[in-house]
Amino acid sequence: MTPIVDLSGKRGLVVGIANAHSIAAGCAAAFRQAGAELAVTYLNEKAKPFVQPVAEALGTSLLLPCDVRVPGQLESVFDTVQREWPRLDFLLHSIAFAPREDLQTGVIHCSAEGFALAMDVSCHSFIRMARLAAPLMSEGGSLMTVSFYGADRVVENYNLMGPVKAALEASVRYIAADLANQGIHAHAISAGAVKTRAASGIDRFDALLDKVRDRTPAGRLVSIDEIGRIAAFLASSAGAPLSGSVIFADNGFHTTA
Template identity: 75%
Template sequence: MSPIVDLAGRRGLVVGIANEHSIAAGCAAAFRQAGAELAITYLNEKALPFVQPVADALKASIVVPCDVRIQGQLEAVFARIEREWGRFDFLLHSIAFAPREDLQTSIVNCSAEGFALAMDVSCHSFIRMAKLAAPLMKDGGALLTVSFYGADRVVENYNLMGPVKAALESSVRYLAADLADRRIRANTISAGAIRTRAASGIGRFDEFLDKVRERTPAQRLVGIEDVGRVAAFLASEAGSALTGSVVYADGGFHTIA
């Protein structure tokens, strides 16, 4: 009998690995363990030494730069995939950014420019990726992105990223509806609080981790491996009944008032 999560013969693109501790790295490892062939992106040459060991461990077929703020780089990623693979089956979008001065101030004090940049990188880039991916998902496919509880509830010090992640979750629902006739699913993974490089920009994050641990039913924080298993499920045929959903991978934290 085949395993429930089987990605053998499937190809996927993972965007957002910063280092081995990234949520995207945990997801990529789960995809690979399930049998998928992967394409991996890295932000820039400064980031490459941290991403290349991860790509090597995953035996990634394609390793390519991608900074969605640089005109043409995102399109070049998909052109490379089309040239080398011709088609692919799933995509993980795990990127977010806000200028530090806008992230570390209250929502009423963030700048219009900072808010717009955070929305462009963290939300609209997923829509851009969906548009580029759809023609290459010739047999249907899965689009995944990563969100956080702060999209649904006010989380102290999460600030402008709360509305940005809320927009991302809403965009996923609309993409799921738009692309259903192509048999392309879109889902959000709402990951639990995990100590990553991206999280380091959130004020007093260590204190928040302690509070999350106390409120989680099993009093255990989730890890990137936990999120990865959920991502692999959603990318596989086992997750074919789910689209337009926010799937929580947070150990039940979101269920506790």
Template identity: 70%
Template structure:
């Protein structure tokens, strides 16, 4: 067992696994390898067949549906964790969504409804999760969410998700300040672009991958496995002195972009 990344005896919730190639999957594997017991969610019945094999490989005892736009589903996840475990040590929020027509439009053409939905799913849901986690983190804990460099610089075709991710990173800072007295640390993990199902909705995403690979110092695109190592560190006791930060897991792209 790695003495730094030791999650033995800890219990965590992972929200955002869509299939074996998800960023959340890479994180969950490292949580599990470090000794954590995991609860995982899937979006809906269509997603369940892709998530179940991942959950089985993780030996997850709790596997539940969770669409944050459906009343009561997120609350049901935390109620189940409270009933079965009585506590939660860490949480990973790795979900984002914008309607295709708004994601593909320039920001000035984004609809109010589309902007509101993107903000609800991609940002406010993390705040909701933090509130629901509080009663289960009486001994402290770690809250993590996934962001991207488009939160702080304009990235072509990222459009509405840029300001939404900026709001998410700001929320991390405010939550970190709000929850510091409860020994709960809060992190945004800003990853490099990863070819996931969610990312496929961004126009010209392959061109973005090529551009980032060319401009990254080692000409290397990060993998879900590499991102997972960072997440496992932040979930561990070794990560407790870090809070309120955007932690870059992007092979240095942010330093030269």
């Protein structure tokens, strides 16, 4: 398949691959197909066996542990990238977490601790990554994160992640403004519902998938490969004018009532 853009000579960091079926994996595949060199992270040793085959198939240069909850680990990732590469051209942030007991209840019932943890892992970590990535993007670059329609509208059973993703999308706008004079653009990819391991924590997610499919104009869910092609475009200089925007990758689901 002909790549949508040419990322030859560019280097990117992909944070959030859980396995071959994750959105981050689809994006990484598109980046690699377009010619980019990649560094990939894995959450912990338990997750590594699921991520390593994906990284090897992509021919990634660096495979690094990254749990944003562990003090110093995120900084260590960027230290390694800085040591091994002359620069960083793009970053994909595709991580989210909320304690199950807080996620599977109404927003008014979630705990302060659960809300704070979800916000830290799912939103503030992107701000931290932007701060660490900016000095490495000496020739400009692209910062991308993954959101969902539930940031803008109430989605049944999405609960706590709705306000968290809304905060993430707002952060993208402010990061884009903060870093504009450095030639760095920031984007939120609002991905359509995809059956991933991360999404399995949402109560009755299979029912949500059916509802989304029924409401999508084409009657078809978006694939991780399709989301990846949009991410590859945003990683290129051609995507720069879209900075600060929420880009919907959902086969038009967001346009329906």
